Amino acid sequence: MNEGVNYKFWTVCMVQDGDKVLLLDRQHDNFKGFIPPGGKVEFPESFVEGAIREVKEETGLEVSNLNYKGLYEYVNPEKNDRYMIFNYITKDFKGTLLEDSQEGKPVWVHIDEVHNLPMQKSIRRRFPLFFEEGTFEIQVEWDNEKNQEGKVTIRKT
Structure with missing residues (x-):
């Protein structure tokens, strides 16, 4: 890895049950909206282990058989930051859904209704892409001066 670059690793895991997905209705801090479960990968756990742990903590469900869907990353060249989010999807889960969690209330949402929900631009x-064949890679360059997204590059394989 490049010296002087600050790397941070996160996961997202879309849990699917037929024509519904599990999202968190997050209504706190700067990241309000409906989001899939996920969070920071703790060292030395693997990305998959991190995704499984985060889903359990945030929803109460135990997931398995995660399929890798792609990489979403933010790069900030001025600050030497690179945030990498590893994205997974699974249809295999067991357990009882939490009534509420620190990250937001877990709710099952029909896939066709998601576009009507408030959602962060990066999740939308x-x-x-979670439901298409293949994988994706999205890189977003952060514009420090404007404090917003700059160049966005999307690749599908």
Whole structure:
């Protein structure tokens, strides 16, 4: 890895049950909206282990057989930051859904209704890619001066 670059690793895991997905209705801090479960990968756990742990903590469900869907990353060249989010999807889960969690209330949402929900731009951008064949890579360059997204590159394989 490049010296002087600050790397941070996160996961997202879309849990699917037929024509519904499990999202968290998050209504706190700067990241309000409906989001899939996920969070920071703790060292030295693997990305898959991190995704499984985060789903359990945030929803109460135990997931298995995660399929890798793609990489979503933010790069900030001025600050030497690179945030990498590893995205997974699974249809295999067991357990009892939490009534509420620190990250938001877990709710099952029909896939066709998701576009009507308030959602962060980064989640909305990649949401349909979870259900397409292949994988994706999305890189977003952060514009420090404007404090917003700059160049966005999307690749599908």
